[in-house]
Amino acid sequence: MDKAGSKPFYLQPPWDILFDFQRLQKINPWSVDIAFLLLTFLEEMERRAMVDFRASGVALDSSASIYLLKSNLLLKPEEPQPQPCSKPIIDFIPPPLALPLRYELTTTTIQSLLEALNEALQSESLLSVRVAQKPILPPEIIPTISAYLLEIESRIKEITQKIRFLLEKGEIITFSKIIRESDRNEAIRVFIILLFMAQRGIVTLWQHEDFGEIYITFNGEGVENASSNS
Amino acid sequence: MPALTADLSPTSINAKVQRKERIKGRRDFEEKMMIIEAALYVAGRPLDLKTLCSIAGSRSEKKIHRIARILVEEYKRRNTALEVLELEDHRFVMQLKSNYSDRVRRLAIRPLLTAGPLRTLSYIAYKQPVTQKQVVEVRGKHAYQHIRELAELGLITRERNGKDFILRTTDYFADYFGLSRSIQIMKRQLERIFKKHGEETLPLSLEEDERREMSEIEKSASEGASK
């Protein structure tokens, strides 16, 4: 353990970036190698035989923020541009159409309510079990993520193949098509890889609205570069 | 036979005024009856006299009560698949006669709420009065959106309590599902049907006997409370 008063190791470079929130807001997220930082952070902790879950938590949280910054940077230009204060277009605007009033029996009955209650109560009991037995942050999650990030190149190839396959079928490529048979964790992994691919110019990502579908445009040359690089 | 020349004697003028008044009164009566009918049709749930008065623009609950009862009779007289009923507490409801519900049930295609908000609603109904914090803990972060939606639909109320909110279901909720408006009694009713039906399928709407059972629970509960 560090002596009282002296800084813990993780507040020193290179890891300090993960613990300095003000700096985090200002940096260029692409200049941070998160995989490297997390891996060495864990090794250092192991070496010193010092396990600090709070520090791990903060490090994980900061990594997530950096990923978010990356995705924001990539997706921002595709959001609808604010219109410059141009003159409003004068056009005939018809009067509003008013809907006729019709009663409609809904499919929601007292039975639906009771079934829903049953499910809500079940998830409540599950919740209490979960809280009692499971630790908040399973320590193995960090090495898993790091190991996975080290496989970026092979994952990029894999996803490129999927995209090519969809292209050959003449389909519009969307995020949901790529993750069609994946579980939640896998979907997150694919999303991160797509961010890397976008950063390298292999694909362009765009979105019509927050939380809407992510559309993927495949840039041919980028891929050839990427495959020749790897 | 009426005289062809105008009769301007005071008795005759008086009679004419009276006749006009009567016609006006009948028109007003019919108009109010149709507004009550319109209200019951659109609401699809029981409405109390206060609501009916406000819709019909009348201050006399007695008058509206009388008109609504005539509407009930009118529907009995008509050859129709719909019925207007007077429930306890002088509430009125328009509904499909039960012998038709099986055959047309499949035409109902849209739910009042999707699964998520409905679960949140049922949880609130069962646990009420309950804090927003507790609901979010059990139902997850999405519950914030559900709670907003439920409040907008008028199914629950949110009452500020420090930094948190206390959530309760509304009378509208109770009426929609045919439950008691008293929270205590409603919870007993929910428990009772919950236990009784277990995995069985419940009918689309409350049948006559269930409605009776519900009001028995309600009656015994309020008697117990007043003792």
Add this chain to the structure above:
Amino acid sequence: MPALTADLSPTSINAKVQRKERIKGRRDFEEKMMIIEAALYVAGRPLDLKTLCSIAGSRSEKKIHRIARILVEEYKRRNTALEVLELEDHRFVMQLKSNYSDRVRRLAIRPLLTAGPLRTLSYIAYKQPVTQKQVVEVRGKHAYQHIRELAELGLITRERNGKDFILRTTDYFADYFGLSRSIQIMKRQLERIFKKHGEETLPLSLEEDERREMSEIEKSASEGASK
């Protein structure tokens, strides 16, 4: 005067059978009319003859059409706030007469669209196919929210076109307002309505003469198209 003793002559038996058949026929007729009424009440949207046949358990669309038309007449005859209408393509719908809607609107279960989204809807219907960009330019930023709402209600479709969307009304929209499903014809119909009503709010349902006018527009338009 009927004889008090049983008359078992062949003519009499035949007459009895015929009378029984007639009574049975009338009962069947009334029963089917009530099922159609029940179906229209529960669905709250226009239903076509195929659906009505399947609900009424009849194979003859012609028969069901005749019965549904009699139901329309029956509702006209009754002193009621509700109406049953025949739309184009022999579809039938039950709804509130438009002169009552304002007074009971607030009792409706689902939050209905407010004037803003309805204006946006009206604009889209009139200009379709129209880009989202153009709608937002004319109607303002709020139109994004309106468009989302209208699409959720199934009244319009959004089809991607590069970075923009092409907006169109759906068949459901046409059905809801009793307009033609053909965009060309619908626009002519709307033009006529807008001219007639100016800046006022449109009537909630089309009046008898408007409906006739509409089908005339439609007829002449489709004749023109086929030439």
